[in-house]
Amino acid sequence: KERNNNNKEKQQERQRLPAxxxxxxxxGPQDIFLRWKADVLVxxxxxxxxxxxIIGDADGYAWSDNRERYNxxxxxxLSVTSESSDQTAATTTVLARWNLRRAIGAAIxxxxxxxxxxxxxxxxxxxxxxxxxxxxxxxxxxNGISGVRALISYHGVFxxxxxxxxxxxxxxxxxxxxxxxPTPTTTAAATTTTQVLICNGVDDPFVQQKHVENAKQLLERxxxxxxxxxxxxxxxxxxxxxxQDFNPSDAFAFNEDAATKSWxxxxxxxxxxxx
Numbered sequence: 001k002e003r004n005n006n007n008k009e010k011q012q013e014r015q016r017l018p019a020x021x022x023x024x025x026x027x028g029p030q031d032i033f034l035r036w037k038a039d040v041l042v043x044x045x046x047x048x049x050x051x052x053x054i055i056g057d058a059d060g061y062a063w064s065d066n067r068e069r070y071n072x073x074x075x076x077x078l079s080v081t082s083e084s085s086d087q088t089a090a091t092t093t094v095l096a097r098w099n100l101r102r103a104i105g106a107a108i109x110x111x112x113x114x115x116x117x118x119x120x121x122x123x124x125x126x127x128x129x130x131x132x133x134x135x136x137x138x139x140x141x142x143n144g145i146s147g148v149r150a151l152i153s154y155h156g157v158f159x160x161x162x163x164x165x166x167x168x169x170x171x172x173x174x175x176x177x178x179x180x181x182p183t184p185t186t187t188a189a190a191t192t193t194t195q196v197l198i199c200n201g202v203d204d205p206f207v208q209q210k211h212v213e214n215a216k217q218l219l220e221r222x223x224x225x226x227x228x229x230x231x232x233x234x235x236x237x238x239x240x241x242x243x244q245d246f247n248p249s250d251a252f253a254f255n256e257d258a259a260t261k262s263w264x265x266x267x268x269x270x271x272x273x274x275x
Contacts, residue, residue, distance in 0.1 A: 018122035018274035019048040019111050023131030025238075026070070028062025029053040033241050034128075045270060048118050052107045054100065054134060077103065078133055080160060100137050108145060122274045124150040126266070128240065129206075132156020135196075136215050139223040142194055149273035151196045151225070152266045154240045157206055158215040196227040197269050199262035201235030205251045230265060232258040 020041055024034055029051050038049040055062065055073035062070045077099050085094040112120035125148065127135040135153045142148065196219050200212055212229060219225040232255065238244040239255040240262060247253075 016117055016119035017046065017048050018124070019050060019115070019118045019120075020045075020270070020274075021107055021111070021123070021125045022049060022051045023054065023125065023127035023134040024051065025129035025131060026062065026074070028055060028057040028060060028070070030057065030060040030063070033243060037126075041270075044267060045275065047274065048111075048115065050107060050111060052103070052134070054103050074130070078160070096140070097133065097137055100134060101141060104134055104138050104141065105145070108148075112147070121147040122149060123147045124152070124270055124274055126152045126154075127156055128154045129238065130157055132158050132207075132215075136161060136218065139194065139196060139219040139225050142223045142225065148194050150269050151194060151219075152269065153196075153198045153200075154262060155201055155204055155207060155237050156198065156215075158211040159208075161211065161214050161218060194223065194225040195269055195273055196225045197265060198227065198229045199240075199258075199265070200229060200231050201237065201239050201255070201258065202231050202233050203235055204237040204239075206237050230262055232262075 022034055022038060024031055027033070034051055038051060041047060041049050054077050055070065057070075057073070064070070078097055079099055080095060081098050082093050082095045083098050085092055085096075108123070111118055111123065125135055125138050127133070132153045133156075135151050135156060136158055138145070138148065139151050198212060198216065200207055202209070209231075212231075216227045216229060219227050232239065235255045235258045236251060236253040238247065238252040240259045242254050242259075244252040244254040
């Protein structure tokens, strides 16, 4: 009887699906681009996808030309404050985006506790533009959250991050940042260490290279993640979205080559870590 129960539990575990959390751009969670990506992920990976609304936009106000409400919500969720944290052996005070961390924590709690068809040990996160901030915060929350296998950022904005100490930077300098290579490196620690893929356009005026490096260092040192950066030359902000071809701003541009290579790299990483 005990053997039958064990087999039943194993069968139920196999039937549970991996889940991917999607973090939206400044266009908000109602963005059709995000719905498109969610649909593609479900079809390709047979997974559960949750679009996480971090600004409380149920009616699509982020699409409005009046940005006052959006700006207020963005400032609130991305505010940096100092709060106590008990994730370490001793309670310490940590400077972080705590409102954002609480929103992320609520989303993960919902995925793990409320959806019995989800495998809580096989989770991933993907973020675009402003969605880079949740990816960065989630990557630093690994001491308190289990099951997050992969994190992926597309033209993610990482401004305002707390920079690592210079001594730590020098000690951990590495050369694993690659350029225009769509194949992520597979490591022996892939099943236990959160794998991070940052896809970035070199000519993106909203994302400075020093911010990408700061994010990489924070994820490695504070989150214990393995980070790989894909930098694409002569590529601007929003390169993954074909709709940017219709954006009048010179700061934005769709790039089919970068979009294809970065998406293929992401799918490969998700297959390696979740399936």
